Amino acid sequence: MSKIHVTTKVNGDDVEFLADPRESLLDCLRDKLDLTGAKEGCGTGDCGACSVSLDGTLVCSCLVLGVEAQGKTIETVEGMAQDGDLHPLQRKFIEHAALQCGFCTPGILVAAKNLLERNPDPTETEIRYWLAGNLCRCTGYDKIVRAVQDAAAEMRGAA
Amino acid sequence: MPKDELKTSFKWIGTRPDRPDGLDKVTGRARYGADFSLPNMLHAAVVRSPHAHARIKKIDASKALALDGVKAVVTRADLPTGLSGEDLNLQDNTLAGDVALYDGHAVAAVAATSALLAKDAAKLIEVEYEVLPHVIDVDDAFRADAPVIRPGLADHSVPKGAPGNVTRYIEFGHGDVAAGFAEADLVREETYKTEATHQGYIEPHACVGQMGADGKGEMWVCTQGQWYVRRMCAAVLGTEASQLRVTPSEIGGGFGGKTTIFMEPLALALSRKAGGRPVKLVMSRSEVLRATGPTASASMDVKIGMKKDGRITAGTVSFRMQGGAFPGMSPIGEALPCAFACYDMPNVHHEAYEVLANRPKAAAYRAPGSPMAAFAVESLVDEMSRELGLDPIDVRLTNGAKEGTKSSYGPKFNQIGLVETLEAAKAHPNYAAPLGPNQGRGVASGFWFNHGGETSVSVAIGEDGTVQVSVGTPDIGGSRASIALMTAETFGIDYDDVRVNVVETGALGVNEPTHGSRATHSNGKAMYEAAGQAIRELCKRAAADWGIDAEAVEWADGAAQPAGPNAGKFPPMSLREIAGKMGSTGGPISGHHEITMGGVGASFGTHVVDVEVDPETGRTTILRYLVVQDAGRAIHPAYVEGQYQGGAAQGIGWALNESYIYGKDGRLQNTVFLDYRIPVASDLPMIDTVIVEVPNPGHPYGVRGVGETGITPPLPAIASAVAAATGVRLRELPMSPPKVLAAIKARG
Numbered sequence: 029m030s031k032i033h034v035t036t037k038v039n040g041d042d043v044e045f046l047a048d049p050r051e052s053l054l055d056c057l058r059d060k061l062d063l064t065g066a067k068e069g070c071g072t073g074d075c076g077a078c079s080v081s082l083d084g085t086l087v088c089s090c091l092v093l094g095v096e097a098q099g100k101t102i103e104t105v106e107g108m109a110q111d112g113d114l115h116p117l118q119r120k121f122i123e124h125a126a127l128q129c130g131f132c133t134p135g136i137l138v139a140a141k142n143l144l145e146r147n148p149d150p151t152e153t154e155i156r157y158w159l160a161g162n163l164c165r166c167t168g169y170d171k172i173v174r175a176v177q178d179a180a181a182e183m184r185g186a187a
Numbered sequence: 188m189p190k191d192e193l194k195t196s197f198k199w200i201g202t203r204p205d206r207p208d209g210l211d212k213v214t215g216r217a218r219y220g221a222d223f224s225l226p227n228m229l230h231a232a233v234v235r236s237p238h239a240h241a242r243i244k245k246i247d248a249s250k251a252l253a254l255d256g257v258k259a260v261v262t263r264a265d266l267p268t269g270l271s272g273e274d275l276n277l278q279d280n281t282l283a284g285d286v287a288l289y290d291g292h293a294v295a296a297v298a299a300t301s302a303l304l305a306k307d308a309a310k311l312i313e314v315e316y317e318v319l320p321h322v323i324d325v326d327d328a329f330r331a332d333a334p335v336i337r338p339g340l341a342d343h344s345v346p347k348g349a350p351g352n353v354t355r356y357i358e359f360g361h362g363d364v365a366a367g368f369a370e371a372d373l374v375r376e377e378t379y380k381t382e383a384t385h386q387g388y389i390e391p392h393a394c395v396g397q398m399g400a401d402g403k404g405e406m407w408v409c410t411q412g413q414w415y416v417r418r419m420c421a422a423v424l425g426t427e428a429s430q431l432r433v434t435p436s437e438i439g440g441g442f443g444g445k446t447t448i449f450m451e452p453l454a455l456a457l458s459r460k461a462g463g464r465p466v467k468l469v470m471s472r473s474e475v476l477r478a479t480g481p482t483a484s485a486s487m488d489v490k491i492g493m494k495k496d497g498r499i500t501a502g503t504v505s506f507r508m509q510g511g512a513f514p515g516m517s518p519i520g521e522a523l524p525c526a527f528a529c530y531d532m533p534n535v536h537h538e539a540y541e542v543l544a545n546r547p548k549a550a551a552y553r554a555p556g557s558p559m560a561a562f563a564v565e566s567l568v569d570e571m572s573r574e575l576g577l578d579p580i581d582v583r584l585t586n587g588a589k590e591g592t593k594s595s596y597g598p599k600f601n602q603i604g605l606v607e608t609l610e611a612a613k614a615h616p617n618y619a620a621p622l623g624p625n626q627g628r629g630v631a632s633g634f635w636f637n638h639g640g641e642t643s644v645s646v647a648i649g650e651d652g653t654v655q656v657s658v659g660t661p662d663i664g665g666s667r668a669s670i671a672l673m674t675a676e677t678f679g680i681d682y683d684d685v686r687v688n689v690v691e692t693g694a695l696g697v698n699e700p701t702h703g704s705r706a707t708h709s710n711g712k713a714m715y716e717a718a719g720q721a722i723r724e725l726c727k728r729a730a731a732d733w734g735i736d737a738e739a740v741e742w743a744d745g746a747a748q749p750a751g752p753n754a755g756k757f758p759p760m761s762l763r764e765i766a767g768k769m770g771s772t773g774g775p776i777s778g779h780h781e782i783t784m785g786g787v788g789a790s791f792g793t794h795v796v797d798v799e800v801d802p803e804t805g806r807t808t809i810l811r812y813l814v815v816q817d818a819g820r821a822i823h824p825a826y827v828e829g830q831y832q833g834g835a836a837q838g839i840g841w842a843l844n845e846s847y848i849y850g851k852d853g854r855l856q857n858t859v860f861l862d863y864r865i866p867v868a869s870d871l872p873m874i875d876t877v878i879v880e881v882p883n884p885g886h887p888y889g890v891r892g893v894g895e896t897g898i899t900p901p902l903p904a905i906a907s908a909v910a911a912a913t914g915v916r917l918r919e920l921p922m923s924p925p926k927v928l929a930a931i932k933a934r935g
Contacts, residue, residue, distance in 0.1 A: 048303055055302075064222040065215020067439070069389040070472040074860035077389055105215035114213065122209035125825035128664040128833065130212030131219060131390045131439025156868040163860060165387045165440050166664060167829055168836030169868040 036097040038063065039107025047094035053087075054078045056094035057104065065105040065134045069163065076162030079135035080104045086142040088161075105134035108141065116179040117141055126175035128166035136162045140176045148184050152177065199675045200888060203825045204682050206668040208437070217437045220393030220409030221469045228395065229258055231457050231468040232305035233450060234295040234312045235478065236287030239321035239545040239853025240336060243287060243314060246295055251308040256300040259460035260312065261453060267425035274422040276513045280548045281423050281452050287316070288336070288512035289545050290854040291477025293450065298457040298466045321545040321853040325486050325509040326380075328352045328544040336543055340514045345540075354514040355541035357523055359596070360503075362534030367501025371492030375571055378488050379563040380919040381902070382846035385481040386552050387837070387865045390439020391472060392479060396454030397465040402426040404455055406433045411441040411661055412700020416448055417692050423452040424459075431455075434691035435661045442837070443551030444480040446700045473858035481847060482552035483510040483517045487563040489526075493571050497582040502527050502595075504563065506539035508556075510549035517541040517549060518556030521636075524596030525557035525899075526564050528634035529605055529791065530586045532595045545853055551702060553834060554635040554895035558841060558902050562920065565631040565903030570916060579630040579907070580613045583793070587632075604817025604881035605632060605791035611877050612793040617813045625799050626810065627911025632793045633899025637892040638703025639784025643696035644713035646674070646721055647777040650770075652763030653684040654718075658710045659698025661689050664833070664894070665826030666706040672822050673711045673888055677718040679745030680762055696781050704892030707822055708883075709784040715887040720778035728772045729760040786885025790892060792816030794835065794900035798908040805928030807843055807909055813875045819883035819891030827893050832874040834897020840866045841898070842905040846921050 031046040038061060045060040052071075057063045057080070066089055069075035073088040080089045081103040108115040117140050120126070127133045136159060143150060143158045150158065155176050156169070164172060211217040236243075248260040263282045270278050283292045295312050299305040320334035327333055328350075335351035344356045368374050390409055398404030404426070410416050413433040421428040438445060454468040470479070486507045492500040504526045510516030519539035527535055572582045587606050593599050609632065612618060622628060645657040656674050660666060667687040675682040699705070726740040729747030733740075739754035740747050746759035769776050797811040814831040821827040844864050848856045857863045882889025902920060910916040915930040 050303060058222075059302075063215070064218070067219065067390065068221065068469075069391070069439075070860045072472065072859045072861065075389055075472075105213075109214060114210075118213040121213050122205045125203070125206070125665070125823075125829055127209070127212055128826070128829050129388070129390070129438060129440045130208070130217055131388075131437075133212050134215045137213060152873075153869075156871075160867040160869040163389055163865060163867060165389055165442070165837070165865060166833045168832035168866075168874045169871055170832045170874045171825070171829060173868065173873070 032095050034095055034098050036100055036102060038102045039104060049093065049095055051094045052090050053092040053094050053097055054089040057089060063104055063106055067131055067134060076139060077132050077135040079138040079162065081138060081142055086139055105138055108137060115141065116182050117176065120175040120179040124171045124175035124178065126167065126171040132162060132164045136164065136172060144180050144183060148180060150180060197676055199672045199682055200820065200822050201824060202672065203823060206665050207671060207687065208662065208667055219390055219439050220436045223395050223407045223436060224467065225395060225465040228465045228467055229298040229300060229461055230302040230305045231296055231298045231454060231466050232309040233293050233453065233474065234309050234314065236283065236290065236292040236294055238287060238316055238318050239290050239323065240319040241287045241316035242319060243283060243285060243294060244317055245315040247313040248295065250311040251297055254304065254308050256304045257297060257308045258464065259298045259457045260295060261456045261460060262295045265456055265460065266423065270422065273515060276515065276548065277419050277448060278423045280513060289547050291474065291547060293478065296453040296457055298461050322352065323544055323546060323849045323853055325484050325507050325542055325544060328509055328542045329507050329540065336512060336545055349540065352543045353540050354543055355519065357519055358538040360536035364501045364503055364534045364536045367534030368492040371500045372495045373571055373575060374490065374492045375567060376488065376490040377567055377918060378486065379566060381485045381559045381562055382920055383481045383484040383546065384841045384845040385476055385863065386442035386444035388440030388442060388444060391470040391475045392449055393469040394451050394454050395465050395467045396451065396458050397463065398455040398459040399463040400459065402430050404431045406431065406451065406455065407436055408433060408451055409436045409438045409445060411438065411445040411663065411702055413692050414659065414697045415446060415700050416451055419448045420452045420455055424455060432691060432693050435689060438661045438663055441663055442553045443555060443702060446551050446702045449479045472860060476858045476863055477855050478547050480550045480552065481547060482555065483508045483549050485559040487559065489563045489567045491567050491571060493575065495575060497572065497575065497577045497585045499530055499532065499586045501534035502532055503536045507542055508539060509542045509544040509546065511546045512543055513548045514543065522556030522560040525634050526560040527595035529583065529588055529632045530595060531588055531592045535595050553837060553898040557633065557635055557899045558838060561631060561633050561899045562902035562906065565900065566906050566918065569629065569903065569907040580609050583632055584609050600789060602881055602884055603789050603791060604879050607879045607881055608791055608793040608815040608817055611879055612795050612813065612815045615795065615813055615877060617795050617811050617875060620797065620811060622797060625802055625912055626797060627908045628795065628797050629904040629906065629908030629911060630793065630795050631900040631904035631907065632791060633896050635704065635790045635896040635899065637708065637787045637790050638705045639709050639787050640699035640703060640705055641697050642709040642713045642784050643698050643781045644710055644717050645695060645777060645779045646714060646717045648721060648766045648769065650766055652761065652766040654678055654680065656685065656687045656714055657690045657694055658687060659690060659695045660701040660706040660710060663701055664830060665823055666701065668826060669707040669822040670710050670714060674714055674718065677715055678762060679743065704790065704894035708886060708890045708892040711888055711890050712784055712786065712886055713780045713782055716780035717778035720780065721776055724776045725762065725765050728765050728769065731772065732760065733757045788819050788883025788885055788891035790817060790896040792896045792900060794904045796904045796908050798905060798912055800909055800912045800927060802931060805924035805931060807922060807927060809839060809872055812872060814897055815877040815879060816893065816896055817879040817881050817891060818893045819886065820880055820889035821878045822888065822890060824878060827878055828876045830893045831876045831897045835874050835901055836866050836871060838898045838901025839871065839905065842902045842920060842922060844921050844923060
């Protein structure tokens with residue numbers, strides 16, 4: 029099957045790659061752009077480990093075709109830290125021990141960032157429902173929810 | 188070590204610094220199994236049986252091999268013959284022989300120049316099957332008229348006349364159970380059942396393997412134990428263990444499921460056949476659910492005798508457990524001793540049958556066997572406590588095992604913390620929180636032995652006075668942080684001046700995996716001894732510099748110091764100072780220690796859960812959850828809490844939702860996370876924790892290990908809470924909404 033040339037912007041950088049029409053955006057990010065931060069936990073959009081932002085919309089990159097990225101803007105976990113400074117969510121996840129194995133962490137960070145961009149002061153319930161598409165098997169979510177709450181407070185200037 | 192020699196005040200132990208791998212893991216830099224690649228690498232795919240039980244009549248790979256870019260196909264014919272015991276089990280599971288034993292059993296594997304091409308090629312491999320009768324359910328498999336799926340595998344322990352799928356039998360006990368039951372005011376006997384669940388790590392199995400015709404190879408793999416991978420792959424392939432170098436990646440969860448191998452030898456076999464090109468093999472989620480893990484399913488009879496005051500006079504259990512189509516995989520040997528471990532049992536008897544069924548080869552899952560046993564025994568203890576009008580914590584306090592108690596499985600307990608967990612649970616505000624309509628509270632305790640095992644650790648002093656620790660146990664939940672804390676404490680240096688590396692098989696002697704809650708426990712001890720060796724050398728160098736006897740120097744506050752006034756007056760010589768000139772004072776300074784770690788401290792916990800059950804849908808909501816567990820000593824309390832919370836969440840999933848669902852055709856029906864539904868964030872409340880610390884006398888820092896016990900009490904605690912909320916007792920897991928609703932309706 030012939031491949032399709034895709035031009036897109038990832039974490040602020042213009043990039044291009046050749047995608048088989050069957051390949052997911054996740055495959056293209058990981059295998060063609062060496063951005064292995066997004067993970068494949070299921071390949072069916074159930075676990076959220078592959079979460080990225082596509083033109084500002086939170087998506088499971090395993091459910092998006094690589095060719096659909098043409099002309100779009102993508103943000104992944106690799107782009108969260110700015111100029112060497114961690115995003116508050118990244119700092120708070122370390123501080124609150126909100127990760128154990130860390131495999132779900134990139135997807136959860138991307139999803140939580142997307143939440144706080146829409147809702148800077150989410151309730152515990154809102155955080156839990158927003159992250160319901162991001163499976164974590166290690167933590168029981170307690171410390172993840174607290175880390176998101178704390179990051180949100182800091183970003184609001186309330187901490 | 189005697190109790191009074193255990194240190195109780197620390198600079199680093201018990202603090203909560205950032206974990207050393209935190210930055211890599213929040214930036215996406217941490218490299219997991221599927222993140223590793225090599226130049227000139229091939230990609231592999233596996234052909235799996237669609238049948239629960241089928242004879243393989245023919246495998247034709249000619250169409251696959253005819254595709255451009257397909258480089259190798261392997262079948263069982265490519266593996267050596269003559270294996271026995273667990274090695275044969277592993278080989279049988281890696282690739283089916285004459286018979287496919289479960290839905291998802293690997294039959295062939297193919298390597299090609301791309302992952303897409305490998306998948307296409309796998310579809311072109313034609314396998315001709317003759318479908319055979321299958322059996323899935325543990326009770327069905329135990330029936331005398333069940334199809335006998337693998338005749339001739341029963342070992343010497345199996346009693347004459349046992350059903351044909353039984354492969355193992357265990358029996359033990361003490362006292363006089365008949366007399367004990369006769370003495371009781373209340374005797375109850377019930378049967379409980381649990382379905383298989385999967386460990387559910389979010390990272391699917393993944394590896395890159397490379398092996399030449401000379402049998403020398405390398406593997407990069409997500410695993411809990413690189414030496415186990417090395418030994419098992421070598422056994423399956425008929426190569427030499429030391430010729431295979433295995434490097435563990437970061438690991439995306441394991442929970443016991445990554446202590447063994449599933450597809451790793453295939454990558455090596457394909458590489459060998461493809462001229463030594465490296466081969467990457469990554470499982471899909473459905474392959475993970477169909478062909479790795481899961482835990483055993485169980486059918487369990489329990490009988491308990493109790494006095495009116497709650498004193499237990501006797502108990503018996505008879506368990507049937509299946510661990511798939513492979514002998515030796517069911518955790519009957521662990522489930523039985525765990526069953527009554529929380530109780531001082533004057534009269535007790537245990538027996539269990541292992542039964543084969545057409546299911547995947549079970550793997551360890553967090554305290555293997557203990558959650559099922561606890562579901563049976565703790566549920567019945569709760570039922571009887573309620574019947575006698577007794578507080579469930581009081582009943583456990585009346586009978587609770589303590590220091591000096593002869594355990595239900597034989598040995599006497601040394602210092603243990605069960606009673607302390609019960610007292611802390613009783614005093615916690617959750618135990619007094621008011622309950623509304625359709626709400627109920629459940630309590631249960633749990634036990635795990637904990638494990639030490641083969642451990643090899645090195646410490647090496649850097650020229651700048653920092654310390655590098657090499658360990659052989661992959662870090663699943665923060666063990667590098669806890670080992671670094673203990674190292675900083677031992678040397679008297681800063682936490683940030685320690686780096687703990689998880690190393691490959693070429694760098695240390697054999698290490699068991701990260702299993703049995705052993706990583707912090709065993710490495711802590713081995714590091715302590717290795718550090719002692721390095722510290723003795725550091726003191727020697729200082730003594731030589733000062734011109735005094737080495738015995739006249741002691742190590743304190745991160746520096747060599749003259750020991751007492753007679754040693755002479757010298758200012759302390761810091762680690763940095765000694766290290767800076769070690770090249771000219773005798774060479775590198777390091778320490779090394781190897782041990783088969785004993786000194787295990789038994790682990791107990793008590794959970795309290797409040798639920799609300801919707802009487803119209805049967806859905807159970809967890810309102811409050813409390814975990815109290817004895818850590819011995821919490822080295823990094825945040826990650827100890829994390830283990831408690833994570834164990835509880837997995838137990839909640841097992842209790843309420845998770846199970847393997849098979850069709851009549853013996854095929855697994857819920858092979859994706861949408862259908863095999865583990866708890867999500869909106870299913871759970873905050874999970875409260877209390878860390879009890881009754882130091883383990885067998886460890887220099889009192890560590891018991893905290894990884895496993897937390898999954899054990901949730902099953903019975905939630906069943907008891909549901910019973911309190913609804914008035915109906917569910918004795919079969921999971922307590923899914925339809926089952927709870929049916930039970931409520933049957934109650935009327």
